[in-house]
Amino acid sequence: MAARSGKEYLQGLRDGREVWLGGERVADVTTHPALRRGAQTLARLYDLQYDPELHELMTYPSPKTGEPVGRSFQPPYTREDLVARRRMMKVWADATCGMMGRTPDFLNVTMMIFAMRRDFFAQGGERYGDNIVRYYEYVRDHDLCLTHTLINPQIDRSKPASQQAEPDLALRKVGETAEGILVRGARMLATLAPYSDELAVYPYTPLQPDEDDYALVFAIPVATPGLRFICRDSFDRGDSPFDHPLASRFEEMDCMVVFDDVLVPWERVFVNANAKLYNALMPSIGTMAHTGHQIAVKNIAKCEFVVGVAQRIVETIGIGGFLHVQEKMGELITYLETIKACVYAAEAQAQPGPGGVLYPAMDPLHCSRNLFPKWYPRMIEILQLLGAGGFMLTPSAAAVKGPLKDIIARYYQGAGRPARERIQLFRLAWDLVGEAIGSRQVLYERFFGGDPVRNLAARYRMYDLSACVAHVDRLLAMAEAD
Ligand SMILES: Cc1cc2nc3c(=O)[nH]c(=O)nc-3n(C[C@H](O)[C@H](O)[C@H](O)COP(=O)(O)OP(=O)(O)OC[C@H]3O[C@@H](n4cnc5c(N)ncnc54)[C@H](O)[C@@H]3O)c2cc1C
Incomplete structure (x- = not known):
């Protein structure tokens, strides 16, 4: 086989x-x-x-x-x-x-x-x-x-x-x-x-x-x-x-x-x-180092897709010159690049485990795992803020070809783009932000990896904070000596 x-x-x-x-x-x-x-x-x-x-x-x-x-x-x-x-x-x-x-x-x-x-x-x-x-x-x-x-x-x-x-x-x-x-x-x-x-x-x-x-x-x-x-x-x-x-x-x-x-x-x-x-x-065999690697790679693909949809919306309705739109696109890009950085860091810091199998480093993967449940809903919110009422200008394929086709072609066009192209894009974006499949994606990202609240709390409980508090203690000790 x-x-x-x-x-x-x-x-x-x-x-x-x-x-x-x-x-x-x-x-x-x-x-x-x-x-x-x-x-x-x-x-x-x-x-x-x-x-x-x-x-x-x-x-x-x-x-x-x-x-x-x-x-x-x-x-x-x-x-x-x-x-x-x-x-x-x-x-x-x-x-x-x-x-x-x-x-x-x-x-x-x-x-x-x-x-x-x-x-x-x-x-x-x-x-x-x-x-x-x-x-x-x-x-x-x-x-x-x-x-x-x-x-x-x-x-x-x-x-x-x-x-x-x-x-x-x-x-x-x-x-x-x-x-x-x-x-x-x-x-x-x-x-x-x-x-x-x-x-x-x-x-x-x-x-x-x-x-x-x-x-x-x-x-x-x-x-x-x-x-x-x-x-x-x-x-x-x-x-x-x-x-x-x-x-x-x-x-x-x-x-x-x-x-x-x-x-x-x-x-x-x-x-x-x-x-x-x-x-x-x-807790003992490190499964999450490997599933976390797969999940983070999926997150890169998902981020790239959402960033791509956002950029096409920006171009299609001519909003790229507005500062807050640029700021929101910058935010989306930052999520994408941070997830990529998590994956690359996990690979670069991978360590051999039992039998010589290489385990991607968990700390960067925990970042992806614990932050994406918050970032993905925000990414969808940004799509909504960019597309605004445009999501309501989304007649079906049948309507685009129906008796009102000339009116639709005239009033549903985008910035230098024909109506059909604009409608097709916004229908795609609406699947992400408004339809059941999109809501399920948000729910999925929040919960598929377990309860996000307990996951983050566990991060706190398991993390070695000694290096962080040592800085504080050193400074406090210096103050004592002054
Ligand atoms: C779209 C989707 C796909 C999924 N796919 C799979 C899959 O393929 N395989 C699979 O095994 N699972 C899957 N899951 C399930 C997923 O693992 C669980 O949703 C997740 O572990 C949370 O458990 P729960 O949904 O039962 O929520 P619950 O544990 O019932 O939590 C409900 C609420 O109560 C709170 N709460 C409950 N118990 C505690 C507690 N002890 N301490 C503090 N707060 C608590 C939670 O924080 C949350 O706000 C999927 C979930 C979703 C949404």
């Missing part, structure tokens, strides 16, 4: 998976009107792996089979490896204008670093260490697309998982057989689930020490019996790419995941009902 083409990827999605949308079971996600265009966008990412100009960058030879496999599965051992991975990830991020946060590279790097830390999983028993390595090799060599679900359902956040109204609301282990473990309950979100081959379950928020039954790390095929995915409303309402350039292409979908007595085969179990190991996983 080797890196897959788009066609092979789409074929893999036709597997009887249980996906629900609008109260109905989806027969085939690749043909469903509200999901098919998202699947096609992902298929195009897989096709990029076989673009003659990109093939070498997008793939590397599998150490097991020698076949070309996706580069984001590759453990980086040198800075050159990290740079190549960044360039590969940027190709995918650019292909979706940064609008699909969970392109497969996100979980490819996760599984890579899990497998590189076999020793961690083996603490629960050697078999679990072997399982994670074999699983990584399997998804790498079959080029499978993963989704993940980390958070228990948002029912009552004042209580831990085991003390919700019923014991099986949060996902937990309810039994064991010769074939594997039985799990029941739900996890609240899995982005990209209808478009994925596999579902990975692992921690984000810690459990109570006695909540072993809830402490599970495993991965199963999306089409596993008893596994249900419930989609939110789709933002792809079948409109033309002219009318909704983003919604018609970049619907990555978010789902609730319900486990109805699902059997997880033993070889797919990585942490088996072990709260101590579960809670230690994310």
Whole structure:
């Protein structure tokens, strides 16, 4: 097996998976009107792996089979490896204008670093260490697309998982057989689930020490019996790419995941009902150094896209001469360049970890991770402030060609630009600032990486402030001596 083409990827999605949308079971996600265009966008990412100009960058030879496999599965051992991975990830991020946060590279790097830390999983028993390595090799060599679900359902956040109204609301282990473990309950979100081959379950928020039954790390095929995915409303309402350039292409979908007595085969179990190991996983193995690298690269692509949309608005309505417009463009550019600086600094300061795998430096990646949730909503606000009432001058493709076409051509034109061009641009910008797909992007950036409040507070708690306070203490001591 080797890196897959788009066609092979789409074929893999036709597997009887249980996906629900609008109260109905989806027969085939690749043909469903509200999901098919998202699947096609992902298929195009897989096709990029076989673009003659990109093939070498997008793939590397599998150490097991020698076949070309996706580069984001590759453990980086040198800075050159990290740079190549960044360039590969940027190709995918650019292909979706940064609008699909969970392109497969996100979980490819996760599984890579899990497998590189076999020793961690083996603490629960050697078999679990072997399982994670074999699983990584399997998804790498079959080029499978993963989704993940980390958070228990948002029912009552004042209580831990085991003390919700019923014991099986949060996902937990309810039994064991010769074939594997039985799990029941739900996890609240899995982005990209209808478009994925596999579902990975692992921690984000810690459990109570006695909540072993809830402490599970495993991965199963999306089409596993008893596994249900419930989609939110789709933002792809079948409109033309002219009318909704983003919604018609970049619907990555978010789902609730319900486990109805699902059997997880033993070889797919990585942490088996072990709260101590579960809670230690994310703090100890440095996954975020690698996912943070992918996220920050996506942020560069997203910033570049938003800056580009802003600049086109500025040109199209002739506002570039106003000082406050220049100041706002300067602010956008500063966000872009700061995220780039975070990525470059993380690569330059990367350090080898266990097994010689290079870990991008976390401090710069924390900056990107903790500031982008604040910056992205501000970037969207700036687009609103620049476009102003122009967002309301956005007749549909049908209207542009309809009985009022001459009037529209006359009054909807821009500064030296025909009406159609101006309308097309503003409809694109409206998908970002006004439509549901744009609001979801803002929500995504605020929350996909966890609660931004707790993330920043943790930054404070974990940061070594000794060098900072030493300056103060030195000055105070000097004052004493004066
Ligand atoms: C668009 C989108 C896509 C996502 N995709 C995925 C995905 O693919 N996989 C996945 O696993 N997850 C995904 N998530 C979920 C994401 O991880 C969570 O949204 C995030 O961790 C916050 O959890 P929550 O939404 O349950 O909010 P909650 O934890 O319920 O928080 C709600 C509010 O209460 C506050 N609060 C709650 N508990 C505490 C506390 N203990 N201390 C202080 N304040 C508290 C929070 O600050 C917040 O203001 C996605 C989220 C979004 C919005």
